[in-house]
Amino acid sequence: MRVTFLGAAGEVTGSSHLVETGRHRILLDCGMFQGGREEFRRNAAAFDFDPRRLDAVVLSHAHIDHCGRLPLLVRQGFEGPIHAHPATCELVAVMLEDAARLGVADIERRNRRRARQGLPPLAPLYGPADVERVLRLLRPLDYGTEREILPGIRVRLSDSGHILGAAIVELSASVDGAPRKLVFSGDIGPVGAPIMRDPTPVEDADLLLLESTYGDRLHRSRERTVAELGTIFDEAARERGMILIPAFAVGRTQEILYWLAEHHDAWGLGRWQVVLDSPMAARVIEVYGRHRALFDADGRRAWNGHRNPFEMPGFRLVEDQRDSMRWNDREGGAVIIAGSGMCNGGRIVHHLRHHLWRRTTHVVIPGYQAEGTLGRMLVDGASKVRIHGEPIVVRARIHTIGGLSAHADQRGLIDWCRHFRRLPPVWLVHGEDRARLALAEALRAQLGATVGLARPGLAVEVAAGS
Ligand SMILES: [Zn+2]
Numbered sequence: 001m002r003v004t005f006l007g008a009a010g011e012v013t014g015s016s017h018l019v020e021t022g023r024h025r026i027l028l029d030c031g032m033f034q035g036g037r038e039e040f041r042r043n044a045a046a047f048d049f050d051p052r053r054l055d056a057v058v059l060s061h062a063h064i065d066h067c068g069r070l071p072l073l074v075r076q077g078f079e080g081p082i083h084a085h086p087a088t089c090e091l092v093a094v095m096l097e098d099a100a101r102l103g104v105a106d107i108e109r110r111n112r113r114r115a116r117q118g119l120p121p122l123a124p125l126y127g128p129a130d131v132e133r134v135l136r137l138l139r140p141l142d143y144g145t146e147r148e149i150l151p152g153i154r155v156r157l158s159d160s161g162h163i164l165g166a167a168i169v170e171l172s173a174s175v176d177g178a179p180r181k182l183v184f185s186g187d188i189g190p191v192g193a194p195i196m197r198d199p200t201p202v203e204d205a206d207l208l209l210l211e212s213t214y215g216d217r218l219h220r221s222r223e224r225t226v227a228e229l230g231t232i233f234d235e236a237a238r239e240r241g242m243i244l245i246p247a248f249a250v251g252r253t254q255e256i257l258y259w260l261a262e263h264h265d266a267w268g269l270g271r272w273q274v275v276l277d278s279p280m281a282a283r284v285i286e287v288y289g290r291h292r293a294l295f296d297a298d299g300r301r302a303w304n305g306h307r308n309p310f311e312m313p314g315f316r317l318v319e320d321q322r323d324s325m326r327w328n329d330r331e332g333g334a335v336i337i338a339g340s341g342m343c344n345g346g347r348i349v350h351h352l353r354h355h356l357w358r359r360t361t362h363v364v365i366p367g368y369q370a371e372g373t374l375g376r377m378l379v380d381g382a383s384k385v386r387i388h389g390e391p392i393v394v395r396a397r398i399h400t401i402g403g404l405s406a407h408a409d410q411r412g413l414i415d416w417c418r419h420f421r422r423l424p425p426v427w428l429v430h431g432e433d434r435a436r437l438a439l440a441e442a443l444r445a446q447l448g449a450t451v452g453l454a455r456p457g458l459a460v461e462v463a464a465g466s
Helices: 037-044 070-075 088-114 126-137 220-240 254-262 281-290 296-304 321-325 349-356 374-379 410-417 433-447
Strands: 001-005 016-021 024-029 055-057 081-086 137-142 147-150 153-159 169-173 178-184 206-211 245-247 273-277 315-318 334-338 362-365 384-387 391-392 398-401 426-429 450-455 459-461
Touching: 001 426, 024 169, 055 070, 055 147, 055 391, 055 398, 070 088, 070 126, 081 153, 088 126, 088 137, 088 281, 169 384, 178 321, 206 410, 220 245, 220 362, 245 349, 254 273, 254 296, 254 334, 254 433, 296 433, 321 349, 349 384, 349 391, 362 374, 374 398, 384 398, 391 398, 433 450
Parallel strands: 024 055, 055 081, 081 137, 178 206, 206 426, 245 334, 245 362, 273 315, 273 334, 362 398, 426 450
Antiparallel strands: 001 016, 001 459, 016 024, 147 153, 153 169, 169 178, 384 391
């Protein structure tokens, strides 16, 4: 069994790894590269393998940097099954339809500019019909159930605690009569976060692909982070300002709303309108509601009780684009939660454009910001940014609150690795170099691990562990 790293190998987006067993080829994730123009070209480029010769896809979760290129895969001839948790299958439908819509809108805007420059128009990466073809290939697979996806190849998913339906993938195959097992961590969630359960321990593998997003960081505790959020509300209320929160529609949004509902009275939220500005939020809420059996005890209690964030007084769901624009001229009194989580598209970009120049605006950044994104520029302290070609001065206060991350920090990742009876060779994926170099060192020092850094195009053999 051999694994070739295709994406999220030295960066956090574009997750994709090809597993070959001699007779079969399986793709783990088929994620979109995210960032700027260069990433558009990488997404549009041909795959490094022939999609027609691929036998199956196994999906770790529904974030677009893990599933966003599936429509291109299908367009280029893939017709096999796509295995994923049932909640992931439902979320993939919402996410890909949204990505297709955003992609088409983005290309229309760029083409208007290209036409003025005398350049030929670009085609969108994919459209709704391509997404429809992907959805027909989805094969739901519950946590903890083993499925023989191809002769001699078995897959088992377990809860990775990252977002609804997110999975750790265990892939077992018999190669020339000898068993081999590959474990792909997917994105590992933090221990102790509300709503999502803690990541499931795995005890054995011959090779581990481990995410390393926050491999160089220790998150501030959730208690301190939540207290900090309260302070931001106090300040913004005194200044009569706005609070903007870029968040992925799936994952951070639900946890942020959970904390707002939990502290509704203490933070004086009665004076605020809490706006969830997302064309897909309602559908995501429905999927979460249908799968609430997957929540932890805190999440179930909140969802069933009076602290259901979606029934909080002052809560507003904004789906219509024109409704969303009504908030552009507001100076204060609203908390706007909108995607995308890295500010590289979606409605948050418009809100930032209209509010970054004000000193009374507070931008709360709860998630990871990849290199090249507008969110990363804000986190790195840019005093000016360009939004849709217009220079915007940044006077708003930018608060990075790592403690609400959907990813485990260095300690969390190492603790999860401790569950292996015998830690196999580890290949670090889904992390920028600074993060994974630090994690590699910590894994070697604390667990005596053999660690490699995945590079695009590099292939490694899954050898027997003993
Ligand atoms: Zn993710």
